[in-house]
Amino acid sequence: MNGPFIMQTTIRPYPRQRLKGPDIGYVTIDADGLVTSCNEQAATILGVDRAALLHTRLISLIATIPRFRALYERLSRPLHSLKNEQLHVADYPKGRKDNCEVRIIRMPGPGDTVLGAYIGLIDRSETVTPRTLALNSIADGVFTVDQEMKITSFNAAAEILTGWTQEEVLGRPCKAIFKSSICGEACAVSSAIMRNERIYYDRNVHLIRKDGTSFPASISASPLIDTENRIVGGVESFRDISDTIKSDLIINAIAEGVVTFDAHGIITSFNRGAQQITGWSEAEVMDRSCDELFSASEGVSACPLLERKGEPCHIIDQDGFVTDKDGYNLPILVSITSMVDANNQAIGCVQTFRDNTEALQKRLILDSVADGVFTVDRNWRITSFNMAAEVITGWEREDAIGRFCSDVFHSSICGKNCAVAESLYTGRPVTNRSITIVDADGKSKSISISASPLVDIVGNVIGGVETFRDLSVEETLRKQLLQRYTFDEIISKSPAMQRYFQILPDVATSDSTVLILGESGTGKGVMAEAIVNASTRKDKPFISVNCGAIPETLLESELFGYRSGAFTDARKDREGRFAAAAGGTIFLDEIGDIPHSLQVKLLRVLEEHVYEPLGSNDSIKVDIRVIAATNRDLKRAVEKGLFRDDLYYRLNVVNITLPPLRDRREDIPLLVDHFVDRFRAEKKKDIAGVSDEVMTVLMHHDFPGNIRELENIIEYAFILCPGGFIQKGHLPDAFHPSETEASEASATPKAGLTLEQIERQAILGSLQRNKWRKMMTCRELGISKDTLRRKIERFELEDPLAD
Numbered sequence: 001m002n003g004p005f006i007m008q009t010t011i012r013p014y015p016r017q018r019l020k021g022p023d024i025g026y027v028t029i030d031a032d033g034l035v036t037s038c039n040e041q042a043a044t045i046l047g048v049d050r051a052a053l054l055h056t057r058l059i060s061l062i063a064t065i066p067r068f069r070a071l072y073e074r075l076s077r078p079l080h081s082l083k084n085e086q087l088h089v090a091d092y093p094k095g096r097k098d099n100c101e102v103r104i105i106r107m108p109g110p111g112d113t114v115l116g117a118y119i120g121l122i123d124r125s126e127t128v129t130p131r132t133l134a135l136n137s138i139a140d141g142v143f144t145v146d147q148e149m150k151i152t153s154f155n156a157a158a159e160i161l162t163g164w165t166q167e168e169v170l171g172r173p174c175k176a177i178f179k180s181s182i183c184g185e186a187c188a189v190s191s192a193i194m195r196n197e198r199i200y201y202d203r204n205v206h207l208i209r210k211d212g213t214s215f216p217a218s219i220s221a222s223p224l225i226d227t228e229n230r231i232v233g234g235v236e237s238f239r240d241i242s243d244t245i246k247s248d249l250i251i252n253a254i255a256e257g258v259v260t261f262d263a264h265g266i267i268t269s270f271n272r273g274a275q276q277i278t279g280w281s282e283a284e285v286m287d288r289s290c291d292e293l294f295s296a297s298e299g300v301s302a303c304p305l306l307e308r309k310g311e312p313c314h315i316i317d318q319d320g321f322v323t324d325k326d327g328y329n330l331p332i333l334v335s336i337t338s339m340v341d342a343n344n345q346a347i348g349c350v351q352t353f354r355d356n357t358e359a360l361q362k363r364l365i366l367d368s369v370a371d372g373v374f375t376v377d378r379n380w381r382i383t384s385f386n387m388a389a390e391v392i393t394g395w396e397r398e399d400a401i402g403r404f405c406s407d408v409f410h411s412s413i414c415g416k417n418c419a420v421a422e423s424l425y426t427g428r429p430v431t432n433r434s435i436t437i438v439d440a441d442g443k444s445k446s447i448s449i450s451a452s453p454l455v456d457i458v459g460n461v462i463g464g465v466e467t468f469r470d471l472s473v474e475e476t477l478r479k480q481l482l483q484r485y486t487f488d489e490i491i492s493k494s495p496a497m498q499r500y501f502q503i504l505p506d507v508a509t510s511d512s513t514v515l516i517l518g519e520s521g522t523g524k525g526v527m528a529e530a531i532v533n534a535s536t537r538k539d540k541p542f543i544s545v546n547c548g549a550i551p552e553t554l555l556e557s558e559l560f561g562y563r564s565g566a567f568t569d570a571r572k573d574r575e576g577r578f579a580a581a582a583g584g585t586i587f588l589d590e591i592g593d594i595p596h597s598l599q600v601k602l603l604r605v606l607e608e609h610v611y612e613p614l615g616s617n618d619s620i621k622v623d624i625r626v627i628a629a630t631n632r633d634l635k636r637a638v639e640k641g642l643f644r645d646d647l648y649y650r651l652n653v654v655n656i657t658l659p660p661l662r663d664r665r666e667d668i669p670l671l672v673d674h675f676v677d678r679f680r681a682e683k684k685k686d687i688a689g690v691s692d693e694v695m696t697v698l699m700h701h702d703f704p705g706n707i708r709e710l711e712n713i714i715e716y717a718f719i720l721c722p723g724g725f726i727q728k729g730h731l732p733d734a735f736h737p738s739e740t741e742a743s744e745a746s747a748t749p750k751a752g753l754t755l756e757q758i759e760r761q762a763i764l765g766s767l768q769r770n771k772w773r774k775m776m777t778c779r780e781l782g783i784s785k786d787t788l789r790r791k792i793e794r795f796e797l798e799d800p801l802a803d
């Protein structure tokens, strides 16, 4: 591969060399060889005093100096055979640096005579000529050879690259020095000389250094031609390409495809990864245009280099396609970086690409999942986001990826209750947690989420994955299902209640008196309201009176009103509750607590629809519907003579007896859901429901306070539960008995006790636990303050600390 990457050439310092002009000396000699004139330079070059040089026989002077042997030999022959000559008279070919260039010019005399000769001397021994200097400044190793392949010059880079010095190699056959893999028949210089052309080897050549080590080199060789076009030798330059080869090795070791393009978008290299991905060999794609192989996905250019007309570009992970050898378009992820010139103009580019098929398949699989799925990194930034996630949240994948998940979901558990965080920190998955999110249009949505940590192969948590499901449909279905179990605000699927639900519409519209019986908190009040709401009187007054909460002495005037002067404080007439409810409905709660005297008056209202206010003899006619309720056993009260039987029968036209919650446990999950929904809306708290453990606890609880108790338990848990599912720890203290209490409780089995005894025990236990604080006891038991007061009286419970 012709590497696109510029080789990192190390600039090595060359030995400092002295540049000075050539020292030209001259000597003239007469026909006898005696020096007739000379200059100082010549004396210096010849190594004698200028005075001593004059009139000396030059040939005698140089006879013993090796570097002038050639001159000596020339002067030994007759001068008249001289033509103008230029001699290198140095101690050549031993290759010393004490070269001296000698020019001999015959001085002709009259006729054929010779007067003498001019001898010019240029000392090259220490002088570095500009040509030498230029050669030495080349980073490539350069050497020249004569026709016998003997080295005639060797530049400084060649010395550094091979470890040989010029002195050591000059005059020696090049193959004795380089011992390269191409020495012999493939020798670059000899081929260049023989073929009279430039030979280039870009790789697979290894030159051996003086110390025996080798290095890969690119080699270029050319013949050396003199001015008369004769080949006088050869020149070879070589370059250490270790770095290039290293880069190539690295590039080829990369699994990703790496392609380089020139400024015209023509492929100039194609690494092994690219070959493996596409099936094309480098030779097959070389010189082909970018758009022949690469195509873009919608909206982006396949060849941004061409499109931008020289403007540099830097693209990371852009979707695209590469046409493989079989003609298929493989999905790839492409990154492109331009190579620029000094003017910042793109002169080509490097493009890396990786096969995106698997990732795309995964994405397609994820996109085919109906649940929303997204992943986050450890910094809560979204790293993937499937199509269902787009649909549920209204966010586009491109916009969501890279954002903090809280910025996309705006869920109420974002922050310290984040499910992904919980799964990341605990390393355990979170399943089916219901939360609400705010979608891209600002609408709240209920979703159920499951979250798990994402772990790498060595077990480090690298992020999290969350799946979520739109609960809107489920919620609608649940509501539809729930509707079957509701009558107005009353929820129950118990068979007893379902039977009531069937007759209630008729009961409601019938205008008959209704007696609702049931323990405290079973929903008598709700039932009364539901009947009114379904009756023809629903838009008329509805007055509710808790007969047990009003002192007996005041109850009559409260119900029937009074005339001024009826008693000491009765300064003016006052209407009672019956008058207030005229035309509508009156709900007489705790009817079992009304005194005997009033029972007669009430019977009259029921029978004759008339009553007299306190202090008046005038009967008032009233059109009113009576709904009464009590948690007392009215029948027993009649038997005991505490309640008038005629009134009982008048009231008991329609009897609705609400079963205690412990007898309709199947309603517990429905009621839990109902209260969670109600408090979630009321308290704006993102609580999904109760955990399975809590549900089990509740299913086994006896609920002496019935539905009110359950309602209070859920309300209490809403205070403690920060979000998600209500856990056991969020339940009131009564659900966490201390060890002694727990053992006491188990030591006193409830079996064998009457219901009344159990109730007494429950109330006393709660009062003791709550240090006789009534509000807390009511909250724990889920009963009203009036009910608690009556129970205390009935069970004759006493606060030991009260005075």
Ligand SMILES: Nc1ncnc2c1ncn2[C@@H]1O[C@H](COP(=O)(O)OP(=O)(O)OP(=O)(O)O)[C@@H](O)[C@H]1O
Residues within 6 Å of the ligand: 489, 490, 491, 492, 518, 519, 520, 521, 522, 523, 524, 525, 526, 527, 589, 631, 671, 674, 707, 708, 711, 783, 784, 787
């Ligand atoms: N079937 C039901 N569905 C939904 N909520 C109910 C149901 N029954 C009772 N409740 C709730 O339980 C609480 C107690 O109900 P209610 O006050 O009607 O009971 P009660 O029997 O009249 O109690 P008390 O005898 O102490 O007056 C109320 O807040 C009511 O909303």
